[in-house]
Amino acid sequence: MSEDAVNITVDGVPMKARKGEMIIRVTDANDVYVPRFCYHEKLPVAANCRMCLVEVEKAPKPLPACATPVMEGMVIRTKSAKAIAAQRSVMEFLLINHPLDCPICDQGGECELQDLAVGYGRDISRYHERKRVVKDKNLGPLVSTDMTRCIHCTRCVRFGQDVAGIPELGTTGRGEHNEIGTYIEASVNHELSGNIIDLCPVGALNSKPFRYRARSWEMTQQPLVSPHDGLGTNLYGHVRRGRLMRVVPRRNDAINETWISDRDRFSYEGVYSADRLQAPMLRDGDSWKSVDWQTALEAVAQGLQQAPKGGTGFLASASSTVEELTLLSRLARGIGSGNIDHRLRQTDFPAAVTPSLGMAVADVDALQALLVIGANLRHEIPLLASRVRKAAVRGAKVSFLNPERFEYLFPVAQYWVASPAQQLAALQVLVAAARGAAVGSEGVTAEHLQLVDSLKSNERKAIWLGALAQRHPAFGSLRGLAAELAALTGATLGVLAEGANAAGAHLAGAVPDAGALNAGQMLTTSLHSYVLLGVEPQADSLVASAAAAVAGARFVVALTPYASDELKAVATIMLPIGSFAETSGTYVSLEGRWQSFAGAAQPVGESRPAWKVLRVLGNLLGLQGFAQSASEEVLAEARALADGAAPQAVPQGGGVAAIAADAVVTDVPLYQIDALVRRAPALQATRDGMQAPQGAQGAA
């Protein structure tokens, strides 16, 4: 470190810096502000806007702080007359062609150009020539364009090339004819595309669904956590008068850095879908009538009391909060039922082990070798896939053993397309190779050996089982083999379960007791009654007969934000509950991070946070453990329980179950995975959204 350190002076203040570091990094770290447009900490340096010019002693001209490495003894002035004059001149140039349409621009109030124009701009322009006009591009249903406003910082271009891996955007033409666009006008299809909205410092790229909906200063900012996958992505909900208007990233370098996926960003539209359940409803023959909460809850208590012991099935969404799942599980056991599950798309149910990435999310970037088994990673956990991309671009050997070929925008070491049966066979061979079998024996080929070698010879390595592995007809065998291979090669094993809170669900007890029914069983044979928490049985499972099984019950309670057609057909009572943004709660991410959030938006209609509904139900049923007055109390109980639980390890080996040679696993389209995204019109209008829901799945 010491020989790497250099001493510099910024505005008269001595500072230590790392040799070769860019000036702007040092000034940022020391809270010295240097204006910028094109520089972005998470993107490669382009140095094309020149807004960051600073004076450096002995340099004949001002230098760009974002692209000038520090050197021993450098004396930098960020606010000298020379620096300010340079910055002001750049601003004047930028404003020559920038339209004066701030009053009708969505970026107004949160525009970097507007902010800096206040600081560095003149109040009159010396240019009287006409401003240029640039034709708008159609980038698809998520990102709106007003390209006349573009200042050519190329952040959007660099994001596409270096982060997303889709070099579709580029700069064409020259000088005044310079434009940002795609080669042949095409929408930008990528699961992270919305990030260019945040990156664009001006109003050239904005959110299409949010267009003209609100002004930034009218909204308050509330922390949220993504309800779509187990990464634990940090979000801000922007709320105006109780209504969630949009969702943006909340920076957390340990998890999502400054990015969020498109479904994190645009699924909020689903919160206000037309089929939101406004009030509790009771079935009345073939029709439904609204009732007050008291009547509804009493009816639920009564109905559940009539069910025989063990005759009720509890199915919960894996994106329910810890608090909800804790109370649901307590309720289930309180009325004598161990039939509770959240693994709705799983088909084989080996011993339940809390899913875990097995490592810190931030360490994924530094992996050197990775074997991914059964995962459409870019769809399952988009931002994890983007970290894998970082590792792969740096040279990590990333291999896939997948039932289908999915597109990865990075170098892939080996990609094996294998049916479920072939996946098992391939893993067996890999295990044999890891045990030392040579090429030619036990089916080992040079490729097997190469893969095993990449795992063995590298220091930072992992093996992951994705959602498709968990839907595998012999998930237990697959998991056992993967665990064995991990142990033999020294790789960390990661089990990437679906849902935002799969880990929390395990810890909160939302898995069946020994001998009780799992989700697969509950959805294939009808029970006396069901309690559904945020679940649409058909759309959320892969069991063809799921709706029929639930419909066959005598009594079905649905705690749901939505009065979907599917639920209307099977439920007896529907209780309106708050969506992820309308309740306080906690998610446990796949790296074991507990993240709590408060309710950001006002619940729609008469809906209530589900944990409160369950608490009242517990009391009505006369059960113990439902006296909490705040969700924090429920959380504390859940936490104590989780901390007291013995650590679990994924069992190794355990034999290989025989499965049909033609068995298949089903991939669920990106924007069909949960009730919220299924109801977000903008996401549904994307290329991924237009992929028809799979066979048995009926989106509401």
Added chain:
Amino acid sequence: MTGSTSKIGLLTEHTRHEIDSWVARFPEGRQRSAVLSALRFTQEQNQGFLTPDLMEAVAEYLKLPAIQVFEVASFYSMFETHPCGRHHVSVCTNISCMLNGSDEVVAYVEKKLGIKTGESTPDGRIFLKREEECLASCTGAPMMMVDHHFHEHLTPEKIDGVLDALK
């Protein structure tokens, strides 16, 4: 990214050979550096202008996204992305040439060819590209550039000679 059918076949043997030789001059994996030369030979093979198909062919051949080829083609003034005549003529009208009568040169050329600057002759022979900025040949003002060759100290006779020789 690009269409399903390969367009590489649109590049002639000769063009591909030239591109290969340029790619070889850069380090492995830096074939993007060869875009400029690749486009030059491709434009040449197509009588003076690039088409979307040809640009995609170059992108495919160099294993680059099409936009990266289009960026270069649209940036440099020596590339034409719309149909035009095969010989590119531009008269310099910057200060030295202007002082030495470039306005008359432009007028003469336009009259002789019967087209305005920016247009091509109907027979596709000559493209009167643009009024060029200083080409650093002020000592020979007035001057014009024809297919990257400079012609200086222009007089009507000289212009006739140069333009009439173009096939």
